[in-house]
Amino acid sequence: MKRRNTAAGGITLAAFLIVLAVGGSALAGGYIQVQQTVVPDEVYLAGSGGSPETATLTLTLTGTGPRGRFPIDCMLVIDVSATAQIDVAKEAAFGILSKFKEGDRAGVVAFATEAHLIVPLTDDLTRVKQAISDLSRGGKSAFGDALKLARQQLTNEGRPDAVLAEVPLTDGQSNSGSEPAIEGKMAKELGIKLISIGIGNLIDRNLLEQFASETGGLFLPRPRDDAPERIMARLAVTSAGGEITVKKILPAGISYAGGDPTPTQIDQGADGMTVLTWRVGSLGLGARWTATVLLNGTKVGEWATDAESVVTMDDFRGVPTTINISPLTLRVIAPNAAPIAAFTYGPEEPSTSEAVSFTDESSDSDGKVVAWKWDFGDGEESEAQNPEHRFAAPGTYTVSLIAIDDRGARSAPAKVEITIKNTPPTALFTCSPKEPRSGVEAVFDASGSNDIDGHVVTYSWDFDGDGAFDKTTSNPQVSYTFPSSGEVQVTLAVTDDSGGTDTYTKAIEVLPSVTAVRTIDTCLPDDVTISGGTVTVTVTITANTEVHGLTLHEEVPAGWTFT
Known part of the structure; x- marks a missing residue:
């Protein structure tokens, strides 16, 4: 048996709809439309x-074609040989034509010693009837040539959407031209039905019944009224x-999980494929058959829903036809x-003066981390992968990180x-004046001290360098009067609000309360004198406090006289 294969291309819609249609030809046509959808097109692995x-895969077959019938x-094919009962044949032909409807066509081949195309296919049935009326008999019987001529007319002029038929009105005898027996097989392959009516006395029943059997036609031994x-x-x-x-x-990665209607047959192949078979039968014009199939995924990946899935059928002419179902x-x-x-983070023991560096070490087993949500516990946040953060105040902070992968999943923090x-x-600190005098109040100012993560709460002073703090x-700002002159190591210790401390020591030169400054007025260098010359020596006494019984003693060097 020859089988026609028709591939149908897919037309993708939003719901992944494919439409498979077999286009007609001059010999045979297919009018089954196949629609297939799968929703959703992505599922999770079963279990x-x-x-x-x-x-849910929905498969729909729809019968398409003209309204009512094809x-x-x-x-x-009328036998007009010398032995033919031509009047009976004419009457039978007229009876057949009387049942034709608008859109049907007929033609006439008459045969005796030779076969002739009397009327090609036409919808002018009056012309056909007139031609039949004019037929006359005589000669031998070229039945095989007549069938061949009728077949060629249907092959060349038959419509793609029409049922093709040859109706021999004959006794089936042939004694001229080609052998008629082969015409049954030829007609079968082309979808032409042979419907024979026996006309005469010596009817070749075997041949005419063979034609009917081979083509799905009919054999009537005589022209009955019906x-x-x-x-x-x-x-x-x-x-x-x-x-x-x-x-x-179904491929190995997809399993059958149920359907409506249930397949006529379910076969599981050794390769993991599942074969679902439905025997639909016939499908009328405008009729529809739908199967719903539930599918589960058994292996991760992208799978075609069909592995050489097909619809096989006999088309409206009876020609075996195969439609390949394109997969979704x-x-x-x-x-x-x-x-x-x-x-991780570093340094291990950070302080408020240091920036803490955070290093992401997140992972994703089935993808990659693409986003980060940091919460430093002090009200500050970051979305950088490896941020740096400086904490403004000492204390213990809970730092949390949430990682987000390329499919939007969020980690536990x-x-x-x-x-x-x-x-x-x-x-x-500073001292004012820079060089205080003994017995005179000096002002010490520690306003220059600072604390970056809080504030200084106490200032402790050691003014005599003995290691013990004299004031807190x-x-x-604090005032202090040194009791005596000389260099003194003054130390300041500051304490912040978190208990942190720092010290600062500075040498302070304390001047005496009374000073005498001698100046010599001369235009000569200090170590040069002129014999007999006169210089002016000025002694300035400064007292920063009340002095009683002040005495100045000046010893004149040898060789000098006081004037």
């Missing part, structure tokens, strides 16, 4: 806990196809594993407690 795990293209009705019942095709079988082959794509995925957040140490204050205040 993984993801949702959804099941896709039109008929019929060649009447012959036209029986012939039209055989030619009036109202189904788009018959003997329809759907064979859907079903993606099977595993549930997304959330990433794992992790990080990774949390680490970080203790930020206090940064000690810085001690600094909360005010940065």
Whole structure:
């Protein structure tokens, strides 16, 4: 048996719809439309806990074609040989033509010693009847040539959407031209039905019955009154196809999880493929057959829903036909594993004066980390992968990191407690005046001291360098009077609000309370004198306090006189 293969290309819609249609030809046509959808087109691996795990594939066959029935293209093959009962044949032909409807066509081949095309296919049935009326008999019987001529007319002029038929009105005898027996097989392959009416006394029943059997036609041994009705019942095709079988082959990564209707047969191949078979039967024009198939994914990946799936049938002319079902794509995925957040930081014991560097060490087993959410526990946040952060105040902070992967899954927060140490204050002071005098009050100002992460709360002073603090205040300014002159090491110790301390020591030169300054007025260098010359010596005495019984003693060098 020859089988026609028709590939149908897919037309993708939003719901992944494919339409498969077999276009007609001059010899045979297919009028089954196949539609297939799969929703959703992505499912989770069966048993993984993801949702959804099941896709619904809907397969629909629709019978398409003209309304009511297919039109008929019929060649009447009339025996006009010398032994033919031509009047009976004419009457039978007129009866058949009387059942034709608008859109049907007929033609006439008459044969005796030779076969002749009397009327080609036409919808002018009056012309056909007139030609039949004018037929006369005589000669031998070229039955084989007549069938061949009728077949060629249907092949060349038959319409793609018409039922093709040859109606021999003959006794089946042939004694001229080609052998008629081969014409049954030729007609069968072309979808032409042979409907024979026996006319005469010596009817070759075997040949005419063979024609009917081979082509799905009909053999009437004689022209009975109901012959036209029986012939039209055989030619009036109202189904788009018959003997329809759907064979859907699922690949190894997709399993069958149920369907409606249940397949007629389910076969599991050794290669993991599943073969679902439905025997649909015939499908009328405008009728529809739908199967719903539930699919589960058994392996992660992208899978074609069909592996050489086909619809086989006999088309409206009875010609075996195959439609290849183009596959859709079903993606099977595993549930997304959330990433794992992790990080390190340095230095290990940071203080408020140091920036802490955070290093992301997050991971994702089935993808990659693409975003980061940092919370430093002090009200500050960051989305950098490896941020730096400086804590403004000492204390213990809980730093957390949430990692986000390329499919949007968020990790559980990774949390680490970080203790930020206090940064000690810085001690600094000035003295006014810079060189105080003994017995005179000096002012010490520690306002230059500072604390970057808080504030200084106490100022402790050691004015005599003995290691013991003489004054402690909360005010940065303090006054002190040195009891005697000389160099003194003054030390300031500051304490901040977190208990941090710092010291600053500075040497202070304390001047005496009374000073005498001698100046010599001369235009000569200090170590040069002129014999007999006179210089003026001025002694300036400064007292910063009340002095009683002041005495100046000046010893004149040898060789000098006081004037």
